[in-house]
Amino acid sequence: MDENELRLLSTEERRKYYFEKNYRYDANLYYRYSGTVNSKFTKEAHKSELIFYYHKIEKGLSLKNIRPFFGVNAVDYLIDSLYQYVEKYGFDHIAGIAYGNIKKYFDFHKNLDDNGLLLPLKDKFNKLIGTKVDINIISERDYGINIIKKSDVQIENNFKELCFSRHTIRQFTEENVELETIYKAVEIAQTTPSVCNRQASRIHIIEDKKIMEDALRFQNGNTGFENDINKLLVVTSELNDFKTSNERNQPYIDGGMYAMTLIYALHSLGLGTCPLNLALDSDLDMELKKEIDIPENQVLIMMIALGHIPEKLPVAASKKLAIEEVVRVVN
Numbered sequence: 001m002d003e004n005e006l007r008l009l010s011t012e013e014r015r016k017y018y019f020e021k022n023y024r025y026d027a028n029l030y031y032r033y034s035g036t037v038n039s040k041f042t043k044e045a046h047k048s049e050l051i052f053y054y055h056k057i058e059k060g061l062s063l064k065n066i067r068p069f070f071g072v073n074a075v076d077y078l079i080d081s082l083y084q085y086v087e088k089y090g091f092d093h094i095a096g097i098a099y100g101n102i103k104k105y106f107d108f109h110k111n112l113d114d115n116g117l118l119l120p121l122k123d124k125f126n127k128l129i130g131t132k133v134d135i136n137i138i139s140e141r142d143y144g145i146n147i148i149k150k151s152d153v154q155i156e157n158n159f160k161e162l163c164f165s166r167h168t169i170r171q172f173t174e175e176n177v178e179l180e181t182i183y184k185a186v187e188i189a190q191t192t193p194s195v196c197n198r199q200a201s202r203i204h205i206i207e208d209k210k211i212m213e214d215a216l217r218f219q220n221g222n223t224g225f226e227n228d229i230n231k232l233l234v235v236t237s238e239l240n241d242f243k244t245s246n247e248r249n250q251p252y253i254d255g256g257m258y259a260m261t262l263i264y265a266l267h268s269l270g271l272g273t274c275p276l277n278l279a280l281d282s283d284l285d286m287e288l289k290k291e292i293d294i295p296e297n298q299v300l301i302m303m304i305a306l307g308h309i310p311e312k313l314p315v316a317a318s319k320k321l322a323i324e325e326v327v328r329v330v331n
């Protein structure tokens with residue numbers, strides 16, 4: 001519909017037009033780039049399929065009561081999928097983890113499989129994968145389970161302090177933010193949970209001031225501090241890592257969680273951050289991706305403006321709701 005036709009519509013009709021257009025755009029991208037139709041159509045999608053299946057093994061092995069022969073069909077499928085992956089892309093780190101997890105599955109069943117139920121699977125595994133293995137590229141800690149102690153997870157509780165001391169910062173000094181510091185924050189953010197540990201989040205760091213200016217033009221909430229931003233991050237989710245239409249919202253959930261950890265990580269390293277929405281019309285979404293070279297198969301989650309914090313500065317009060325306004329106990 002062109003500008004003139006749009007102008008003839010009532011406000012309600014125009015809103016409906018944009019509503020449908022934007023949803024159609026999202027749905028099309030998801031349909032084209034997720035594994036909805038073919039879970040192996042790119043290396044990333046195939047990798048994600050391996051993670052999906054090998055995670056069933058490591059998850060199963062981490063339960064209190066492990067069910068003998070759990071997920072045997074998934075293991076069968078994983079062996080074939082791993083074989084196809086290795087044939088196409090070679091034996092890389094992900095293949096190694098899949099391999100290690102399958103081995104762990106067989107190890108677990110060593111004394112449980114009196115009737116040799118798993119023998120055909122083992123044979124297939126050895127025949128298909130046996131010769132292609134380079135075990136040196138993975139460590140034992142990368143697959144199966146790792147035993148931890150309660151004291152390992154119950155660390156000195158300063159998370160409350162971290163959360164209560166974070167504010168959205170809209171004033172930055174001229175001091176440069178080193179890329180090394182951002183990498184450190186990304187390393188922390190990599191701990192973010194993700195669906196089946198598929199880790200679809202990607203970070204684009206914009207350094208160049210001209211590119212930053214062009215990118216910020218697409219964003220409607222940076223007026224007044226756009227020139228002080230030292231680095232601009234764009235958080236995206238890789239659609240190839242998602243599988244069926246049931247997961248259509250997962251890119252945004254995983255991406256949002258990742259962005260939150262990243263903001264806390266940057267904050268913990270002493271930097272100021274301002275999350276910037278990327279609630280864009282589909283045409284602008286396409287244009288922005290082109291402008292900053294973000295592949296079509298990644299969806300935009302948000303931008304994060306960052307920089308060093310001045311000695312003293314105002315922040316918006318941004319009062320939070322009371323607990324009873326957000327919590328409901330179901331009983």
Ligand SMILES: Cc1cc2nc3c(=O)[nH]c(=O)nc-3n(C[C@H](O)[C@H](O)[C@H](O)COP(=O)(O)O)c2cc1C
Binds near residue numbers: 315
């Ligand atoms: C996804 C998201 C998008 C945001 N977009 C903007 C924005 O465009 N411009 C801006 O100045 N602040 C933006 N904010 C910051 C919010 O206004 C801020 O988080 C909120 O007022 C609470 O304040 P606090 O972060 O200091 O607790 C955004 C926050 C989030 C989570």
